[in-house]
Amino acid sequence: MTDRVAFVTGGAQGIGGGISEALGAHGFRVAVADLNLDAAKETAQRIADAGGKAIAVLVDVTDTESVRNAVKTATEELGDIEVVVNNAGWDDFMPFLQTTEDFWNRILDLNFKGALRVCHTVVPGMVERGFGRVINIGSDAGRVGSSLEAVYSGAKGGIIAFSKTLAREVATKGVTVNTVCPGPTDTPALRKFADSSGEDADKVIGGMARSVPMKRLGSPADVAAAVTFFASDSAEYITGQTLSVSGGLTMA
Numbered sequence: 001m002t003d004r005v006a007f008v009t010g011g012a013q014g015i016g017g018g019i020s021e022a023l024g025a026h027g028f029r030v031a032v033a034d035l036n037l038d039a040a041k042e043t044a045q046r047i048a049d050a051g052g053k054a055i056a057v058l059v060d061v062t063d064t065e066s067v068r069n070a071v072k073t074a075t076e077e078l079g080d081i082e083v084v085v086n087n088a089g090w091d092d093f094m095p096f097l098q099t100t101e102d103f104w105n106r107i108l109d110l111n112f113k114g115a116l117r118v119c120h121t122v123v124p125g126m127v128e129r130g131f132g133r134v135i136n137i138g139s140d141a142g143r144v145g146s147s148l149e150a151v152y153s154g155a156k157g158g159i160i161a162f163s164k165t166l167a168r169e170v171a172t173k174g175v176t177v178n179t180v181c182p183g184p185t186d187t188p189a190l191r192k193f194a195d196s197s198g199e200d201a202d203k204v205i206g207g208m209a210r211s212v213p214m215k216r217l218g219s220p221a222d223v224a225a226a227v228t229f230f231a232s233d234s235a236e237y238i239t240g241q242t243l244s245v246s247g248g249l250t251m252a
Contacts, residue, residue: 005078006231007031007071009061009118010088012039014187015137018220019085019227020044024052026228028083031074033059035088053078061088061114064121071121080129083231084122086115086159087137096150104151111155112162119166123175132175135230136163137223138242140183140250156181160242167240176239178230183246184208185218213248 006023010016012034024030024047032047032054034040040056047054055077059070074081089111092103115136126132141149142156160179167177184190186205209217223245229235230243244250 002027002233003029004082004231005029005031005074005080006083006085007033007057007074007081007118007122008085008087009033009059009114010035011085012036012043012056014189015182015185015220015223016085016087017043018224019087020054021047021050022221022224022228023083023085023231024054025050026232027052028231029078030054031057031070031078031081033057033070033074033088035060059088061086061117062109064117067117067121071118080125081122082126082129082131083133083135084118085135085137085227085231086118088114089137091149091152093148095148099151107151108155111152112158115159116162123166123170126175127170127173130174132170132173133231133235134163134166134175134177135227136177136179137227138163138179138181140181140244140246143181143242143244143252144250163242164240171239176230176235178235178239179242180223180226180230181242181244181246181250182223183218183244183249184212185220185223187220190217211249212246216247218245218247 006028008020011020011032020032032040032044037058044054044056057070060066138159139156141153163177163179
């Protein structure tokens, strides 16, 4: 258990919600940072109801001033941020040749530059204090590619490379940087994709599960377990690593 402060972007629901609640259960004081403030408040309340401490913070990771304000609020209410989880993200499924430059910009601004903004705001304080844990949520799409997700895959590949480089730069400062890459994970976003696929949603989900060696989709709790480990003091000698949480779908 710990009482360190954790700042989780996109922390209100789906994988982010699972991460926020797991960190809260392990004693972290959690800033649930999300564009959906109502959902963030609900997640923070669940953490509090379970005996933890959490606050909801409004953040738009595509806006630098919003990131700075969110970090300021979290610091004032909870204390210095010692763990940051860059989870906020978005994607849509389509062949690359059907995408537009506006689509590229949206994907990159949210999935790649959002993490840059948060790290650029939070990591200097970690370096100054001599302690920090940065956990970036990548994707197996960024490791092996994924059909209909070319731009998203590129953004997540960028997250993996960025994390390794930042890890090298801050390795002597008490700050670690690691990437967790979920495979297919049962979230509202995945269910929405299955519902809109034009096929039977249960068959789509079932097909995904059958492709996984463990024969099931991941859960937010599965991803959260990896994040919680990287956030812990036990992981102090682990940095620059990329961990897939995919039931064996990706073995690399």
